[in-house]
Amino acid sequence: MTEPHSQTVPKQVSSAKPTDLNPMVRVNKPLKPEIHYIGEQKTPVIVIDDFTADISELQHCANQIDFNLDKGSYYPGIRAKLPRDYVIEVLNHVFQLIYDVYKIPTNLRIKPQATYFSLINRQPESLTTLQRIPHFDTPAPYYFALLQYLNEEDHGATAFFKHIPTQFERITQANMDEYFRAAEPYLQELAPHPAKYFVESNQYYQQHHQIEYKQHRLVIYPGNLLHSTLVCPKTDIDSNPQTGRLTANIFINVS
Numbered sequence: 001m002t003e004p005h006s007q008t009v010p011k012q013v014s015s016a017k018p019t020d021l022n023p024m025v026r027v028n029k030p031l032k033p034e035i036h037y038i039g040e041q042k043t044p045v046i047v048i049d050d051f052t053a054d055i056s057e058l059q060h061c062a063n064q065i066d067f068n069l070d071k072g073s074y075y076p077g078i079r080a081k082l083p084r085d086y087v088i089e090v091l092n093h094v095f096q097l098i099y100d101v102y103k104i105p106t107n108l109r110i111k112p113q114a115t116y117f118s119l120i121n122r123q124p125e126s127l128t129t130l131q132r133i134p135h136f137d138t139p140a141p142y143y144f145a146l147l148q149y150l151n152e153e154d155h156g157a158t159a160f161f162k163h164i165p166t167q168f169e170r171i172t173q174a175n176m177d178e179y180f181r182a183a184e185p186y187l188q189e190l191a192p193h194p195a196k197y198f199v200e201s202n203q204y205y206q207q208h209h210q211i212e213y214k215q216h217r218l219v220i221y222p223g224n225l226l227h228s229t230l231v232c233p234k235t236d237i238d239s240n241p242q243t244g245r246l247t248a249n250i251f252i253n254v255s
Contacts, residue, residue, distance in 0.1 A: 022085050023085045023086055024055075024061060024086045024089075025086060026053045027051065027090075028050050028051060028052065028053050029093075031093065031094070033048045035101060036209065036211075038209040038225075039160065039208045040167075040169065041169050041170065043169065043222060043225060044102065045209070045220070046094075046101055046221070047217065047218075048217065048218040048220075049217050050216050050217075051217065058086060059150060059241070059242075059246075062117045062150070062241040065081070067080045067119060067241070068080070070118075072114075075118065076120055076121075076127060076197075077121045077122055077239075078121055079249075080117045081115065081117075082115040082116055082117055082250070084115075087112060087250055090146060090148070090218070091146075094146070094220065098144060098220060102142065102144075102222070108142065108254045108255055109255070110253075110254050111252065111253050111254070114250075114251045115249070115251070116249045117241070117249075118247045118248075119241060119244045120229065120237055120238070120244070121238065121244070123233075123237060124194075124196045124197055124233060126195070127196070129190055129191050130187070132196065133186065133187070133204075133228075134161040134163075134226040134228040135227070135228065136171040136223065136224050136226055137224070138223050138224060139171050139172045139176050140255075142253065143224065143254075144220055144223060145220070145221055146218065146220050147219045147247055147248070147249055147250075148218045149213045149214055149216070149217050149219075149247055150247060151242070151245070152215050153235065154213070154235060155232070155236050156199075156213060156231045156235070157210040157229075158211045158219060158229060158230075159207050159228055159229070159230050160207070160209045160210070160226065161201075161207050161208065161226040161227065161228065162205070163204065163226060164203060164204055164206055165183075165204065166179055170222065170224045170225050171224050171226065183204075197228075197230075198228050199231060199232075205226070229245070231245075
């Protein structure tokens, strides 16, 4: 774990004083991050267990708001807007860690892209072909997903994959076209078969790491990693924020 930069550091996400915020969570300090170097590329993934001490108010918020189908992505479920103060609280606690671990130039600034509560609720038979394989969020080099697991129950892990025909673990602007060309035969092969979630390795995608769903755990990873939720239909396909696979998702780009 590197020490904070001694040179000019990035600005905090908000200039609001702590007393101005109702973050809906109490963050455990000091943070105790673990850095997992995953796959053959040894890409860093940040895992912070017990990131929060109390999320009851955040859970209450999720229970009170309306979730809707996410039409802007291939996420197989419903989403609702995260409270702004929660997003600010999370980013203000981890932004320096992100810059340090991923060696991001300090002249670049964090720009939140999307912030959601998320619940998987799509039945396997209704999945599109692209929802049946591991995915990446964007090829941008400094785009990150911050994922916090919010419920107590056991739910599907977040898994990371290598595309076997190309050996790609991360999809970048340089290799994206090659990846799409190489992935197309598998999509055509999948299309006529009964739809199901992708939960185990095959001759096209090999799982090389997974992070278990655990309440209060925060995970940070580059959005260009091939990844997927290991969906268990019995426990994870649930539109109820109190019992479903509830997560808080913050997507940021640093540019």
